[in-house]
Amino acid sequence: MMALFRKAYQQLLDWKNNSTSQACLVTGARQVGKTFIIEEFGQQEYGHFVHLDFIKQPQILDAFNTAKGSNELFMAISAFAGAEMVPGNTLIFIDEVQECDKIITAIKYLAQRKGYDFILSGSLLGVELKDVRSFPVGYLHLIDMFPLDFEEFCKANGVGNDVFESAKSALFNREPVNPIVHSRLMDLFHQYLIVGGMPQAINEFVHTQNLGQVNTLQNDILRLYRADITKYAQDDKLAIREVFDQMPAQLNSQSKRFNFSSIAPKGTYERYRDDFLWLVDAGVALPVRNVKEPRTPLKLAENRQYFKLFFNDVGLLAASCGMQVTRSIISDKLGVNYGSIYENVVAEELHVHGHELYYYRNKKYGELDFVIDTPISGAIPIEVKSGKDYKRHSALSNVMKAPNWDIDHAIVLCEDNLSAEDNIIYCPVYMVAFL
Helix, strand or coil: CCCCCCHHHHHHHHHHHHCCCCEEEEECCCCCCHHHHHHHHHHHHCCEEEEEECCCCHHHHHHHHHCCCHHHHHHHHHHHCCCCCCCCCEEEEEECHHHCHHHHHHHHHHCCCCCEEEEEECCCHHHHHHHCCCCCCCCEEEEECCCCCHHHHHHHCCCCHHHHHHHHHHHHHCCCCCHHHHHHHHHHHHHHHHHCCCHHHHHHHHHHCCHHHHHHHHHHHHHHHHHHHHHHCCCCHHHHHHHHHHHHHHHCCCCCCCCHHHCCCCCCHHHHHHHHHHHHHCCCEEEEEEECCCCCCHHHHEEEEEEEEEECCHHHHHHHCCHHHHHHHHCCCCCHHHHHHHHHHHHHHHHHCCCCCEEEEECCCEEEEEEEEECCCEEEEEEECCCCCCCCCHHHHHHHHCCCCCCCCEEEEECCCCEEECCEEEEEHHHHHHC
16 A cells, blocks of 8 residues: 555654653544554654554463553563664554553553653544543543545645645635636545545555445445444444444435434434444544534534434445445536535544534524534534535525624535635635635
8 A cells, every 4th residue: 555645644743753751642443544654654753663463463462461560561562572672763553452451551651661652543442442440641642543634635646735725825815716726626526525535445546546446445444344333332233333324324314414213213312322422432423413503602502412423434425325326426417416425525524624513403594514613703604515506505594694693704615616705605615625
């Protein structure tokens, strides 16, 4: 697999250059590229690199579980290192730490050992770390990794910084993007809807353009996620699997709101809350919560019982819907039927850039696809339009006219180039990467 540009590499470099006695914990869903980027970082930035894996090397796990104190833990590391450990120039990477909660507690003491840097990683840490007895706050620097976002996907496909900077400048100045740049980014965005951000899928696409093989790799990841539910979920494995398998159909419904009654006749949020949260904590699902009103701070208006549940990667959603989706997108047969796929990308991009995900729905005003909180402009409504009638948005217009919320401006993400009318900005959908 080729080395892809990942923003997480710079985050690791910042940790190395600025950290004093903190170990680094890299979290993220399975198959997002955590191990690959840490290996590349260790080999490029250190003279000596040690990689231990609790799943591939179970004897190391046994040694850690029987160690008494931090000195014996370090002795176990040195015994299984398989490489020279030189103080001052060695990175020790411990992978699949979800198999051994003892290492998470012990890292407080290992990180204080001068001359060695430690990175921990693993999958399903949001699930497995809940039972750790004493999380070493202050001794761990956290880095969250996600599937490649749209900018990273573009760079994997040979797009230079100047192209992105040109589009960003157009948004800042509220003027149309250069037509050639706009056409190139829209083509890549349509490809991203199919390929998504999983590194294996992107590598296959970049090297072969074989979308059938991309689809096969994506379905392999979906099967792996289902296997993780069977292996790691403590209770209600079948219910969690059912919630996971229901996600595409639920997103294809008119409201896109997750309805537990489709799982059981009297299904409720209270009944399935833990099952839903398991998928969120595992990093494979992104919840978009309902708010009672689009007023900042949105957190205070949150209604947790109503939500939409998106995939952590749009390529996995497309794969779960079958090759017909791929054929339609390739044939430019886009429209309202693919609104959920567009919204999935928007949810991903907003999440990656640190936004809490909310939507608004009210019988009087209608429904807003997303609402985000910003420190300067307050609450900003975002509508996602995959069709050509993107200037028809009754709910958005209703909310903008409401006197109580004092919304400064709104964004409509669409297929066309940038334009603005009054306090509504019509942006090419790929510009969600700049918000």
